Amino acid sequence: MGLLTAATLAALDHEVVGVDEDEEKIGLLRQGVSPFYEPGLPKLIQEGMSSGNLRFEVRAYDAVADAEVVFICVGTPARVSGEANLVAIERSARALAQHLTGPIVVIEKSTVPAGTAQRLWQVLTLERPDLADDIEVVSNPEFLREGQAVEDSFEPGRILVGARSERAFEIMRRLYEPLVRDGARIIETDIRTAELAKHACNAYLAMKISYVNALARLCERADADVTAVADVMGSDPRIGRAFLDAGLGWGGYCFPKDLQAFERLSARLGYDFRLLREVERINDEAIVAAVEKVKDALWNLEDKRVALLGLSFKPKTDDVRLSPALALARKLIDEEATVVGYDPEAGPNAKSELPDLQLAPSVYDALEGAHCFVVCTDWDEFRSIDLDRARDILAHPIVVDGRNVFDPAEMRRKGFIYYGTGRPSDHGMR
Numbered sequence: 239m240g241l242l243t244a245a246t247l248a249a250l251d252h253e254v255v256g257v258d259e260d261e262e263k264i265g266l267l268r269q270g271v272s273p274f275y276e277p278g279l280p281k282l283i284q285e286g287m288s289s290g291n292l293r294f295e296v297r298a299y300d301a302v303a304d305a306e307v308v309f310i311c312v313g314t315p316a317r318v319s320g321e322a323n324l325v326a327i328e329r330s331a332r333a334l335a336q337h338l339t340g341p342i343v344v345i346e347k348s349t350v351p352a353g354t355a356q357r358l359w360q361v362l363t364l365e366r367p368d369l370a371d372d373i374e375v376v377s378n379p380e381f382l383r384e385g386q387a388v389e390d391s392f393e394p395g396r397i398l399v400g401a402r403s404e405r406a407f408e409i410m411r412r413l414y415e416p417l418v419r420d421g422a423r424i425i426e427t428d429i430r431t432a433e434l435a436k437h438a439c440n441a442y443l444a445m446k447i448s449y450v451n452a453l454a455r456l457c458e459r460a461d462a463d464v465t466a467v468a469d470v471m472g473s474d475p476r477i478g479r480a481f482l483d484a485g486l487g488w489g490g491y492c493f494p495k496d497l498q499a500f501e502r503l504s505a506r507l508g509y510d511f512r513l514l515r516e517v518e519r520i521n522d523e524a525i526v527a528a529v530e531k532v533k534d535a536l537w538n539l540e541d542k543r544v545a546l547l548g549l550s551f552k553p554k555t556d557d558v559r560l561s562p563a564l565a566l567a568r569k570l571i572d573e574e575a576t577v578v579g580y581d582p583e584a585g586p587n588a589k590s591e592l593p594d595l596q597l598a599p600s601v602y603d604a605l606e607g608a609h610c611f612v613v614c615t616d617w618d619e620f621r622s623i624d625l626d627r628a629r630d631i632l633a634h635p636i637v638v639d640g641r642n643v644f645d646p647a648e649m650r651r652k653g654f655i656y657y658g659t660g661r662p663s664d665h666g667m668r
């Protein structure tokens with residue numbers, strides 16, 4: 239997110255210095271190489287560097303001396319308790335405070351619990367009481383999605399800014415002026431509202447997915463089709479079709495930690511937001527349901543080979559953090575299945591996260607000799623699998639379609655035993 243912010247602002251003709259403690263990462267960036275897979279990002283980085291607007295430094299907090307604004311984009315992972323760990327925010331604030339020379343706007347870009355900006359301001363001004371009147375803290379949460387982060391950065395739809403003074407709002411308007419000219423809307427609020435709104439958005443989206451996944455469990459029992467139900471729901475503009483795709487559930491770096499942090503913040507403030515715990519419980523259930531389907535299809539998992547197609551937490555990224563595919567792989571491995579996975583981008587990351595997973599170099603290598611295959615992530619590549627070839631190389635023609643990428647009727651016509659998600663399935667004990 240920091241890298242995207244840096245590259246985007248450089249493209250908007252601001253002068254940007256990207257700072258990170260990780261020397262290896264900075265080394266790659268200086269060669270124009272992105273340390274992770276994100277479509278369009280390497281080109282954006284290279285363009286930024288050749289225009290002279292973008293450079294990268296290790297721990298160069300002195301870059302702060304000449305800056306008008308500083309973005310804090312560090313990670314806010316979950317503690318064991320579920321609370322957001324804000325140590326990196328505090329550390330970076332302390333480090334940058336040492337180098338401040340005059341008026342500065344410090345922008346909190348990381349996702350944080352409401353009230354964090356106040357803490358941030360406290361740290362900065364305790365470190366630099368001489369600049370207490372010159373330090374402004376602004377909340378500017380990010381809404382970009384992995385896999386389409388470049389598009390989202392240039393067409394953000396909305397830009398959320400929480401600030402305290404007209405001077406800070408004015409600087410933020412200047413920063414994003416080219417995007418506003420292209421149609422983005424700036425929503426200006428107080429700081430705590432901006433912080434809380436970010437958590438509210440992510441938790442709501444996760445809730446929408448969990449709602450459709452709960453419907454999927456019901457549709458499976460009622461022999462109804464959850465995709466068609468979602469289409470009906472989505473045709474009502476009050477509901478909208480987005481984020482109503484049933485599957486193995488939500489994962490990634492953001493939803494799981496943000497949902498927990500939001501629930502913990504609520505608890506700390508004295509409100510029991512138990513709906514959020516239920517949203518999480520339904521999400522865990524999606525993996526259990528997939529394991530049950532594999533077992534229904536294969537009976538005992540010992541001596542069985544299961545192919546998983548897609549290992550990243552969603553398509554177009556190599557990010558496997560809290561990927562539902564890996565959660566499923568772990569459960570299947572625990573039950574002694576041999577699990578072989580294929581992903582267009584995330585294979586190496588998946589393997590280092592889960593060494594017991596076998597990696598295949600292609601879809602067909604994964605399917606060869608497998609007793610069933612599970613579609614875990616809806617990469618486009620899987621929609622164009624040669625189904626005749628797949629059926630012939632599998633040990634058994636069984637598919638668990640964890641993302642509903644196939645047409646059930648076509649799969650049956652091609653001779654597959656088909657298990658969908660929230661759709662009528664062929665059962666092992668017919």
Ligand code: UGA
Nearest residue numbers: 380381382383384481482483485487488489490492551552
């Ligand atoms: C999410 C939000 O969508 C962004 O707006 C936000 O900026 C970001 O978190 C963040 O806070 O940084 P992201 O984590 O990249 O973005 O991924 P999403 O596209 O939201 O997908 C999250 C998970 O939900 C994925 O595992 C995806 O497969 C799953 N999902 C999504 C479904 O299972 N069904 C759907 O209908 C949609």
